[in-house]
Amino acid sequence: MNQQTRIALETPKDYHFGHVIRYLTRSESECLHQVEENTVYKALVIRGEPVLMAIGMGDSPGGQVSIRFLGGTPDSERMQEASDYVKEWLDLGTDLGPFYDLAQSDPLLGPVVEQRRGLRLIGVPSLLEALSWTVIGQQINLAFAYNLKKRLVENFGTCLQHEGREFRLFPEAGRLAEVKPEELQSLQFSRTKAETLLRVARLVADGGLSKEQLQAPCTLQEAEAKLTAIKGIGPWTAHYVAMRCLRFTDAFPLTDVGLHNAIRLQLGDAQKPPLALVEELASAWRPWRGYATFYLWSTLGPA
DNA sequence: AACCAGGAAACCG
DNA sequence: CGGTTTCATGGT
Numbered sequence: 001m002n003q004q005t006r007i008a009l010e011t012p013k014d015y016h017f018g019h020v021i022r023y024l025t026r027s028e029s030e031c032l033h034q035v036e037e038n039t040v041y042k043a044l045v046i047r048g049e050p051v052l053m054a055i056g057m058g059d060s061p062g063g064q065v066s067i068r069f070l071g072g073t074p075d076s077e078r079m080q081e082a083s084d085y086v087k088e089w090l091d092l093g094t095d096l097g098p099f100y101d102l103a104q105s106d107p108l109l110g111p112v113v114e115q116r117r118g119l120r121l122i123g124v125p126s127l128l129e130a131l132s133w134t135v136i137g138q139q140i141n142l143a144f145a146y147n148l149k150k151r152l153v154e155n156f157g158t159c160l161q162h163e164g165r166e167f168r169l170f171p172e173a174g175r176l177a178e179v180k181p182e183e184l185q186s187l188q189f190s191r192t193k194a195e196t197l198l199r200v201a202r203l204v205a206d207g208g209l210s211k212e213q214l215q216a217p218c219t220l221q222e223a224e225a226k227l228t229a230i231k232g233i234g235p236w237t238a239h240y241v242a243m244r245c246l247r248f249t250d251a252f253p254l255t256d257v258g259l260h261n262a263i264r265l266q267l268g269d270a271q272k273p274p275l276a277l278v279e280e281l282a283s284a285w286r287p288w289r290g291y292a293t294f295y296l297w298s299t300l301g302p303a
Numbered sequence: 304a305a306c307c308a309g310g311a312a313a314c315c316g
Numbered sequence: 317c318g319g320t321t322t323c324a325t326g327g328t
Binding site: 138141142145196231236237240253259293 | 309310312
């Protein structure tokens with residue numbers, strides 16, 4: 001009958017599910033997962049089969065994260081893959097000890113990190129999704145960016161239903177690859193945004209671009225070079241993707257407006273910091289500049 | 304209405 | 317190269 005299969009994931013020492021939930025709920029327009037009563041609902045397609053998950057803190061007091069599979073139990077290999085995905089997505093495998101040590105003695109970062117100790121760097125494991133989201137986010141405000149993503153997902157992705165709940169999936173590369181730029185423009189994508197996004201989708205669909213070829217033994221600098229070779233992708237986008245998808249802990253979107261605002265806020269300044277100052281501050285955060293950036297971003301959201 | 308937004312390319316000395 | 321201008325489109 002209603003037999004439910006669960007997987008429990010070990011959590012790292014410093015882990016605060018509440019902070020993770022807060023990050024995941026920062027936009028009302030987020031369409032690729034839902035959060036309800038401290039449970040995250042998320043769907044994947046693994047080798048053609050949908051896998052529906054409810055992710056929450058386990059019942060045991062050990063601080064485990066548990067995945068409950070909905071609408072049928074996947075086979076063990078798919079459960080393992082789903083579990084790997086969640087581990088990567090919610091960043092359950094990184095030891096933040098060195099980062100916390102470093103932050104502790106940093107006047108700017110110290111208070112920020114102390115206040116949100118246990119927040120993880122929420123990732124975007126799919127390269128296509130990460131690149132798409134980042135291209136969408138170029139030079140527009142976040143609210144609009146979430147709207148554009150939603151339109152992309154609703155128009156070209158599939159939607160699963162389970163017990164009245166909708167699970168939306170990011171479009172497949174092959175599907176996006178055949179979309180015409182005009183279709184995206186009619187959804188209020190700018191022409192260049194549409195072209196870049198479709199260029200990326202075609203590259204991923206053709207196998208000319210993959211996550212594997214951008215990760216180790218590839219260095220951050222090499223990954224950046226490969227990504228910025230694509231028209232429409234500059235240093236900001238490359239580092240953003242390196243940070244959220246490729247998991248380079250030192251990825252650093254130097255020119256990011258949100259980062260600048262967060263630094264300004266911490267310094268109590270009226271003006272945004274000059275780039276030279278941003279670089280100087282960040283040099284103390286190596287090799288964790290990506291985590292520093294993510295924590296600083298978290299100071300901008302609601303409370 | 305003006306200015307801004309989790310930029311990138313093209314252009315120019 | 318390093319700085320400047322243009323592009324593009326909604327949000328506030």
